[in-house]
Amino acid sequence: MTLLNRAPLFALVAVVGSALALPAMAQDAQDQAAAQAQQEQAALTQDAAAASNGGQTWASVDADADGSISKAESQANAGLAQVFDDADADKDGKLTQEEYRSYAAKQQK
Incomplete structure (x- = not known):
C-alpha cells in the first residue's frame, strides 16, 4: 500500500468510527434518563410502602x-x-x- 492510498483509508476509518460512536452516546443518555426515572419511581414506591405499612414518609x-x-x-x-x-x-x-x-x-x- 502506498502513502497516497493510506490517507483516504485513514479518513474512511475516522468517518466510520465517528458514525458508529454517535448511536452509542445517544444510548448512554437514554440509559441515564431511564435509570434516573427508575430511581425516582423506586423512591415513590418505597414511600408508598412505608405509608401503607404504618410507617411514615x-x-x-x-x-x-x-x-x-x-x-x-x-x-x-x-x-x-x-x-x-x-x-x-x-x-x-x-x-x-x-x-x-x-x-x-x-x-x-
Whole structure:
C-alpha cells in the first residue's frame, strides 16, 4: 500500500468510527434518563410502602411541606424526635433530608 492510498483509508476509518460512536452516546443518555426515572419511581414506591405499612414518609412528617422538618414536626415520629438535635448538623432547628441521611450513614458504621 502506498502513502497516497493510506490517507483516504485513514479518513474512511475516522468517518466510520465517528458514525458508529454517535448511536452509542445517544444510548448512554437514554440509559441515564431511564435509570434516573427508575430511581425516582423506586423512591415513590418505597414511600408508598412505608405509608401503607404504618410507617411514615418524609412528606408525611413535613407538615408544612417546606422540605425540612422542624423540631415541632419531628414530634410526630418518636424516633426522629429523639435524634433530632444530633441529626441537625448545622443546628438551625430544621432537619433536611441530606442531614438526616448523613446522620443515618454515620450511625450504621
